[in-house]
Amino acid sequence: MNVGLEHYLTVSVLLFCLGLLGVVMRRNLLVIYMSLELMLNASNLALVSFSRFNNKLDGQVLVFFIITVAAAEVAVGLALIVALYRKRQSAHVEDLTTMKL
Amino acid sequence: MGLPDILFYVFAALTLLCGVLVVANPFSRNPVTSAMFLVLTIVSMAGLFVLLHAFFLAAVQIIVYAGAVIVLFLFVIMLLDLKEEQRRKIKLFGFVGGLISVGAIVAISLKALKAAKPGTDLPAPLLEGGTNALGHLLFTQYVLPFEVVSVLLLVAMVGVILLSKKDLK
Numbered sequence: 531m532n533v534g535l536e537h538y539l540t541v542s543v544l545l546f547c548l549g550l551l552g553v554v555m556r557r558n559l560l561v562i563y564m565s566l567e568l569m570l571n572a573s574n575l576a577l578v579s580f581s582r583f584n585n586k587l588d589g590q591v592l593v594f595f596i597i598t599v600a601a602a603e604v605a606v607g608l609a610l611i612v613a614l615y616r617k618r619q620s621a622h623v624e625d626l627t628t629m630k631l
Numbered sequence: 632m633g634l635p636d637i638l639f640y641v642f643a644a645l646t647l648l649c650g651v652l653v654v655a656n657p658f659s660r661n662p663v664t665s666a667m668f669l670v671l672t673i674v675s676m677a678g679l680f681v682l683l684h685a686f687f688l689a690a691v692q693i694i695v696y697a698g699a700v701i702v703l704f705l706f707v708i709m710l711l712d713l714k715e716e717q718r719r720k721i722k723l724f725g726f727v728g729g730l731i732s733v734g735a736i737v738a739i740s741l742k743a744l745k746a747a748k749p750g751t752d753l754p755a756p757l758l759e760g761g762t763n764a765l766g767h768l769l770f771t772q773y774v775l776p777f778e779v780v781s782v783l784l785l786v787a788m789v790g791v792i793l794l795s796k797k798d799l800k
Contacts, residue, residue: 547736555729561662603787605787
């Protein structure tokens, strides 16, 4: 069976759900962040395969922008985590319950 | 089955395996291990991009993600000097609920994908995502988003500098 769009999309869906699982399950802020990166990468894979099989380059341009925004997001997020760690001495989500009712 | 198909299966298996090891590594709870497996995931995904003829994006993926983002992650992990994460009691309700909901999402999307059968009646792909074609599109049709993204990067940089100041007001 030839590898087509369906195969790439299946890999993308599985990778996205792996990232989602990490965000839901893990309790370490940094690992949650890495799982977010995994989800972004899964969407990138879907966009590139759509672009390839529709013979249009627009999807790849969108992936280019997503990579840029993800880099900016990682920089800001990690700065926030470092600032939080300075205040609380913890990078564990269960220690951060100030906004809980 | 030609060589590209075999390579697809190799890279897809490698991507998914390393993804599992990022999220749930049975041997180590150390964030550094997760970051290292994230590098492997990203590199094998760059292989998938090459198979999709997106050569420029494969290079960008390796340079930006494996080169910059993961280094930043590792830098922060070392900076925070996180101890080996002690095992806390996992809440059973959260564990089972998360597993069931994510499993349901996987089942629904895979079933939808099977029913939709995307890409069966498309012509043979001819697209080449080289630097030339992508750059041309980026500087003609998408020049405004390109400039906006540069402003976004500037804003992110200013924000990071402000956040990392010693006395946060």
